[in-house]
Amino acid sequence: MSDQVESSGPVQVVVNGEGTSLPGLTTVAGLCREISAEVDRVAVMVNGQIVPRARFEKLRLNDGDEIEIVTYAAGG
Amino acid sequence: MSTDEIHFGKLAFRSRLILGTGKFSSTDVMLNAIKASGTELVTVALKRFNRNRATDDLYAPLAELAGLTIMPNTSGARDATEAVRAAHLGRELSGSPIVKLEIHPNPHHLMPDPIETLEAARQLAADGFIVMPYMPADPVLAKRLEDVGCASLMPLGSAIGSGGGIATRDMLRLILRESHLPVIVDAGLRAPSEAGAAMEMGCAAVLVNSAIATAGDPVGMATAFADVVAAGCRARAAGLMTSGESAVPTSPLTSFLSSGAP
Numbered sequence: 160m161s162d163q164v165e166s167s168g169p170v171q172v173v174v175n176g177e178g179t180s181l182p183g184l185t186t187v188a189g190l191c192r193e194i195s196a197e198v199d200r201v202a203v204m205v206n207g208q209i210v211p212r213a214r215f216e217k218l219r220l221n222d223g224d225e226i227e228i229v230t231y232a233a234g235g
Numbered sequence: 236m237s238t239d240e241i242h243f244g245k246l247a248f249r250s251r252l253i254l255g256t257g258k259f260s261s262t263d264v265m266l267n268a269i270k271a272s273g274t275e276l277v278t279v280a281l282k283r284f285n286r287n288r289a290t291d292d293l294y295a296p297l298a299e300l301a302g303l304t305i306m307p308n309t310s311g312a313r314d315a316t317e318a319v320r321a322a323h324l325g326r327e328l329s330g331s332p333i334v335k336l337e338i339h340p341n342p343h344h345l346m347p348d349p350i351e352t353l354e355a356a357r358q359l360a361a362d363g364f365i366v367m368p369y370m371p372a373d374p375v376l377a378k379r380l381e382d383v384g385c386a387s388l389m390p391l392g393s394a395i396g397s398g399g400g401i402a403t404r405d406m407l408r409l410i411l412r413e414s415h416l417p418v419i420v421d422a423g424l425r426a427p428s429e430a431g432a433a434m435e436m437g438c439a440a441v442l443v444n445s446a447i448a449t450a451g452d453p454v455g456m457a458t459a460f461a462d463v464v465a466a467g468c469r470a471r472a473a474g475l476m477t478s479g480e481s482a483v484p485t486s487p488l489t490s491f492l493s494s495g496a497p
């Protein structure tokens with residue numbers, strides 16, 4: 160998890176516990192687009208750190224990053 | 236207690252009925268029950284986003300209801316660390332600092348963990364959250380939660396989803412007597428009359444989910460709860476009569492019927 164470009168080519172990450180291959184370097188916002196998650200309806204953690212929505216477009220994902228994407232569920 | 240607005244931190248509400256969004260048969264039924272209840276505050280849980288189940292989306296339909304504040308909960312958290320993380324995720328989603336703090340590690344009884352709840356409440360209050368803790372009906376813990384900066388106290392009436400009513404009445408009375416915070420009965424309510432009783436005792440609000448969501452007619456039940464909660468609130472404000480063990484006549488006990496000739 161970094162703001163710098165550190166590699167190119169396919170990037171292997173873990174999204175909500177599932178191994179996921181991304182076509183290339185992307186950001187949190189790019190990942191959301193890839194999986195059809197609307198950025199204003201999800202909250203995101205990368206490697207255990209919460210990513211404020213304002214950083215979704217800036218924060219680049221790296222090989223091995225573990226990403227949690229959560230949204231509302233019905234609950235009391 | 237007045238019938239005016241109730242305040243949790245900087246947030247103000249007129250309705251004394253808080254709804255949970257779980258267990259409804261459909262999103263439409265849930266939305267109609269929310270409207271019928273007149274509530275201004277609803278709880279939601281968090282889950283992992285699932286790209287294959289986009290129709291589960293709750294965010295958009297809730298956002299369409301005007302005047303509704305969303306209170307994410309920390310359900311699923313087993314300790315303070317997980318609850319604090321869930322609260323921060325919830326705040327990212329809701330854009331609001333209000334959080335229902337709940338830590339109940341045992342799935343069989345879902346009783347709140349008082350030690351982890353207190354620690355999480357301390358951290359979240361320090362982080363600027365409006366902390367609404369689901370808690371055992373324990374006046375000592377209530378004082379501790381008040382001391383660390385919670386915005387309300389939410390003792391259980393009985394176990395979550397049990398419909399056991401207010402089984403904690405004596406402890407609830409102690410909390411109400413000692414606390415300076417709004418007290419909300421959070422779990423176990425089954426019938427509107429129980430919610431009315433909680434309001435007459437001096438509770439500031441009640442949180443209801445299963446009793447409405449699993450009713451034969453959830454919209455009708457939401458209306459019934461709203462009516463009785465409002466009536467209980469007015470009754471409390473009006474001042475209930477004192478009770479005693481002896482009869483006190485309401486009519487003059489004159490003896491003219493038995494005196495004199497017809």
